Amino acid sequence: MSPEKMVHMANQIATFFRTQPGDDQADRIASHFKDFWEPRMREQLLDYVAHGGAGLDELVLKATKRL
Amino acid sequence: MTSSTMVLDDRDMGTPAREGAPVTLTIDGFEVVVPAGTSVMRAAAEAGLSVPKLCATDSVAAFGSCRLCVVEIEGRRGTPASCTTPVAEGMVVRTQSDKVRRIRKGVMELYISDHPLDCLTCSANGDCELQDMAGAVGLRDVRYKPGENHYDPSATGARSQAEARLRMPEGEANPRYIRKDESNPYFTYDPSKCIVCSRCVRACEEVQGTFALTIEGRGFDSRVKAGAGADDFFASDCVSCGACVQACPTATLKEKSVVEFGTPTRSVVTTCAYCGVGCSFKAELNGDQLVRMVPYKNGKANRGHSCVKGRFAYGYANHKDRILNPMIRDRVDEPWREVSWEEAITFAADRMRGLQEKYGQKSIGVITSSRCTNEETFLVQKLARAVFGNNNTDTCARVCHSPTGYGLGQTFGTSAGTQDFDSVEHTDVVIVIGANPTDGHPVFASRLKKRLRAGAKLIVIDPRRIDLVRSPHIKAAHHLALRPGTNVAVVTAMAHVIVTEGLFDEAFIRERCDWDEFQHYAEFAADPQHSPEATELLTGVPAAELRAAARLFATGGNGAIYYGLGVTEHSQGSTTVMGIANLAMLTGNIGRKGVGVNPLRGQNNVQGSCDMGSFPHELPGYRHVKLPEVRAIFEKAWGVPIDPEPGLRIPNMLDAAVDGTFKGLYCQGEDILQSDPDTKHVAAGLAAMECVIVHDLFLNETANYAHVFLPGSTFLEKDGTFTNAERRINRVREVMAPRTGYADWEVTQLLANAMGAGWTYTHPSQVMAEIAATTPSFAGVTYELLDEKGSVQWPCNEKAPEGTPLMHIDGFVRGKGRFIVTDYVATDERTGARFPLLLTTGRILSQYNVGAQTRRTQNVLWHEEDRLEIHPHDAEVRGIKEGDWVKLASRSGETTLRAKLTDRVSPGVVYTTFHHPDTQANVITTDYSDWATNCPEYKVTAVQVGLSNGPSEWQESYAAQAERARRILPPAAE
Numbered sequence A: 001m002s003p004e005k006m007v008h009m010a011n012q013i014a015t016f017f018r019t020q021p022g023d024d025q026a027d028r029i030a031s032h033f034k035d036f037w038e039p040r041m042r043e044q045l046l047d048y049v050a051h052g053g054a055g056l057d058e059l060v061l062k063a064t065k066r067l
Numbered sequence B: 001m002t003s004s005t006m007v008l009d010d011r012d013m014g015t016p017a018r019e020g021a022p023v024t025l026t027i028d029g030f031e032v033v034v035p036a037g038t039s040v041m042r043a044a045a046e047a048g049l050s051v052p053k054l055c056a057t058d059s060v061a062a063f064g065s066c067r068l069c070v071v072e073i074e075g076r077r078g079t080p081a082s083c084t085t086p087v088a089e090g091m092v093v094r095t096q097s098d099k100v101r102r103i104r105k106g107v108m109e110l111y112i113s114d115h116p117l118d119c120l121t122c123s124a125n126g127d128c129e130l131q132d133m134a135g136a137v138g139l140r141d142v143r144y145k146p147g148e149n150h151y152d153p154s155a156t157g158a159r160s161q162a163e164a165r166l167r168m169p170e171g172e173a174n175p176r177y178i179r180k181d182e183s184n185p186y187f188t189y190d191p192s193k194c195i196v197c198s199r200c201v202r203a204c205e206e207v208q209g210t211f212a213l214t215i216e217g218r219g220f221d222s223r224v225k226a227g228a229g230a231d232d233f234f235a236s237d238c239v240s241c242g243a244c245v246q247a248c249p250t251a252t253l254k255e256k257s258v259v260e261f262g263t264p265t266r267s268v269v270t271t272c273a274y275c276g277v278g279c280s281f282k283a284e285l286n287g288d289q290l291v292r293m294v295p296y297k298n299g300k301a302n303r304g305h306s307c308v309k310g311r312f313a314y315g316y317a318n319h320k321d322r323i324l325n326p327m328i329r330d331r332v333d334e335p336w337r338e339v340s341w342e343e344a345i346t347f348a349a350d351r352m353r354g355l356q357e358k359y360g361q362k363s364i365g366v367i368t369s370s371r372c373t374n375e376e377t378f379l380v381q382k383l384a385r386a387v388f389g390n391n392n393t394d395t396c397a398r399v400c401h402s403p404t405g406y407g408l409g410q411t412f413g414t415s416a417g418t419q420d421f422d423s424v425e426h427t428d429v430v431i432v433i434g435a436n437p438t439d440g441h442p443v444f445a446s447r448l449k450k451r452l453r454a455g456a457k458l459i460v461i462d463p464r465r466i467d468l469v470r471s472p473h474i475k476a477a478h479h480l481a482l483r484p485g486t487n488v489a490v491v492t493a494m495a496h497v498i499v500t501e502g503l504f505d506e507a508f509i510r511e512r513c514d515w516d517e518f519q520h521y522a523e524f525a526a527d528p529q530h531s532p533e534a535t536e537l538l539t540g541v542p543a544a545e546l547r548a549a550a551r552l553f554a555t556g557g558n559g560a561i562y563y564g565l566g567v568t569e570h571s572q573g574s575t576t577v578m579g580i581a582n583l584a585m586l587t588g589n590i591g592r593k594g595v596g597v598n599p600l601r602g603q604n605n606v607q608g609s610c611d612m613g614s615f616p617h618e619l620p621g622y623r624h625v626k627l628p629e630v631r632a633i634f635e636k637a638w639g640v641p642i643d644p645e646p647g648l649r650i651p652n653m654l655d656a657a658v659d660g661t662f663k664g665l666y667c668q669g670e671d672i673l674q675s676d677p678d679t680k681h682v683a684a685g686l687a688a689m690e691c692v693i694v695h696d697l698f699l700n701e702t703a704n705y706a707h708v709f710l711p712g713s714t715f716l717e718k719d720g721t722f723t724n725a726e727r728r729i730n731r732v733r734e735v736m737a738p739r740t741g742y743a744d745w746e747v748t749q750l751l752a753n754a755m756g757a758g759w760t761y762t763h764p765s766q767v768m769a770e771i772a773a774t775t776p777s778f779a780g781v782t783y784e785l786l787d788e789k790g791s792v793q794w795p796c797n798e799k800a801p802e803g804t805p806l807m808h809i810d811g812f813v814r815g816k817g818r819f820i821v822t823d824y825v826a827t828d829e830r831t832g833a834r835f836p837l838l839l840t841t842g843r844i845l846s847q848y849n850v851g852a853q854t855r856r857t858q859n860v861l862w863h864e865e866d867r868l869e870i871h872p873h874d875a876e877v878r879g880i881k882e883g884d885w886v887k888l889a890s891r892s893g894e895t896t897l898r899a900k901l902t903d904r905v906s907p908g909v910v911y912t913t914f915h916h917p918d919t920q921a922n923v924i925t926t927d928y929s930d931w932a933t934n935c936p937e938y939k940v941t942a943v944q945v946g947l948s949n950g951p952s953e954w955q956e957s958y959a960a961q962a963e964r965a966r967r968i969l970p971p972a973a974e
């Protein structure tokens, strides 16, 4: 998947969970990735983060630490 | 009918059933107990006594015009009509006496005096109530001399039309004679045989709700008329549902197929394979010649009604384009080679296994279809999980209702509509949001309209003025014509009004929902930034109108919400579904008749394909693959380990294909190239795969990129079950043997076994047994139960042995209902200088989805091409006139189609359907999708529209590629 598309999708997820109450948003984003993203997609995301993660929402960055 | 399969008692009882306290009366010496309000005619029918009748039929209210049904009642004067006389306690009725016999004979004689005596050659011969009644009343003579009449074109005093032709072969000397109207492709109207009983007129009004028919003229001159002025049936408002044809007691309104093939002699009860209403039909046949489809009165989804698609549009089953032999090719630029089943299956299996060896276990996958049966779908996902050894299974529901699964799963705890369709009869206020039932779910629309005519209120939330907003005898109380993409803002603004004006149902919420979450939600909704006034600029919905709508919904009695793809196919699709669930919980509209949250499913088995574990993260019954206890059930049943990681969704498969890690696909009954967004990306993904297996009826668009084509069966050849939008499991029965030699489930089994599976199913009922054994909500489902009950709604298990019409009655499936904060996030798909208009998409009545079936029937007469609806104002500034070819462009691509100027769409919004492949509407749609489920954002695309002089380059190169890809080699000479 193109990096732009992946960044867009990941940020959309963060945007939703940011509005949710509580202080476990990053955990819930991480669970969403685990539940719905196939391992290849998660790897691509982690790889992207390892290369700087440009454009990713900070909540996504936080969540990827829990993957 | 000489033989029938699974037809339960479906006699015509004369008048509709009633609900009321029991009343006891005596008819012809038999004691009968019926609900108060029942007619004497129906009570007699309950006792097995039939009173002669002509103008009464149980689909419409009694009319009392023919006087054939007169009876004598002790203590009452005269001879009342039994169809219009309600029963009373202790009543003593006689249906036969000299007096009533005399009256009936006289009535019949009068009718027959203006009716030709051509029974032997009439298309209704053997299926005519006039004929039956002449027999039943003992009519032996007609004393009237032939005089003024409507049937004898020669006006020579002939008693039959055959005689009239002999006397005057070309004649039309009788000014009263009106020719047959053959304008409708499926049925004829022959006024010369009409007895003016008005059953058709009433069926069109009461059952269908279209009001296309009237009785024109007075007394002896009166005749049925479709539309006004010079209209024929086709030119009138008639939507060809066929209710009038079914109601007509004579040959006046008759299916052309019966005219051609004769009166059917056997019937099989089965289920429509078009939309998610899931209408039950009797398929009526002579031998294996299908003569007609008649909606089945005991069908609980449709109650004896249907639409043009289910009743008439089955001709595709015998269309010349159907492929009946398996075909293979090494590369997609080669022509197809017809081969034996064995060769095709071996070829496919070897390739798929080879890909796994070369690229890994996860390099192949399946797509199940919402058009296939539960049993077929179950086997296809099992193929991925147990034979491929991965979770790469997805379904076309991905692109329509996956947000329903996520949204309702999160809030209520289960992914399904909460009601049955009957529930609408108890509704007081209905919200229809992002759905167009009169086109998409016609039979549900008819039932809804009936309730609206009886006084229920309607709120429509849709960018376009759909037919329901204003149609005969119906007017929506509010139409919130929002800008595409602002559903969440509108739904949250409604919640704002309900919360801040204190209109919520506190008792319900305290008892049934999580109170803390509610309080948090209430605080969120009450924020002034969510008020209708604050959001008006964004949504385009006048604040006062929105407030009034919210108040009506909260205070108007039983409130029900029905929604469709206009809700789900957005980047915030899942959020809107949660917002809808919030509204229902806020107002306490869950858990009883007349309320609830009801997704209107697109295709016939969307519900079933989701239930059956088609999604890559869920095993059957919506249980995540990560759960060891769930995997254990299937590992035990299948004897293989199940992958605990979610698999690829359709868009992810295509992405992975382009990336080179996904190489093989078995795609059953689904045309992703035409139906999925961003066609160029789909084409690139398919082109990158090394083995694409398409299992379908026709060489569809996806097959242009396929290496193996396995011919499929139509629903007429299928044996299994479909599950409709009400969670109702209906039987689909084999009406005729599969024309390709194998049923679809057998083909999947062949492929699985060629890959070493060792499956041994010999009948789909064994697949259902496996579903029941592994999936708690189906635990009680068996074919025997379905045959006995006709249908059941899941959950069907020990707790609910006869199924579950209403869900969440005493508590939510997940325990406490959850309020979820639904903040509006603007889609990134925005209009700007280059693409200033918003495109939204939909469907129309006569066509179905990508149109593969309906385009191959006479339904094309109603919809020859897709058109772009554009507001006259937007058209004018672009110099576009009605019918002009226009170019439609987005950042993804461009296509051309013809324009239709209408104020149904607001300025700034354009609309089109997607039924024809040449339109290539999905070249325009983008790869944006729902945040939670990747359901594509079909409903909002920023576009520009301009005049054009013909098809776009892409359309032309696509058409050329498609033509090349569809070549089939002539069979090799022996």
Ligand code: SF4
Pocket: B200, B203, B204, B208, B210, B211, B212, B213, B226, B237, B238, B239, B240, B241, B242, B243, B244, B245
């Ligand atoms: S086919 Fe349906 S819509 Fe048309 S006239 Fe008959 S009942 Fe009315």
Ligand code: SF4
Pocket: B193, B194, B195, B196, B197, B198, B199, B200, B201, B224, B247, B248, B249, B250, B252, B253
């Ligand atoms: S067309 Fe048929 S149903 Fe209609 S009035 Fe004539 S006989 Fe009756």
Ligand code: SF4
Pocket: B272, B273, B274, B275, B276, B277, B278, B279, B302, B306, B307, B308, B309, B310, B311, B441, B442, B443, B444
């Ligand atoms: S298409 Fe839908 S409404 Fe029409 S007959 Fe089939 S199931 Fe019923």
Ligand code: FES
Pocket: B052, B053, B054, B055, B056, B063, B064, B065, B066, B067, B068, B069, B070, B081, B082, B083, B084
């Ligand atoms: S059937 Fe009762 S009046 Fe016609």
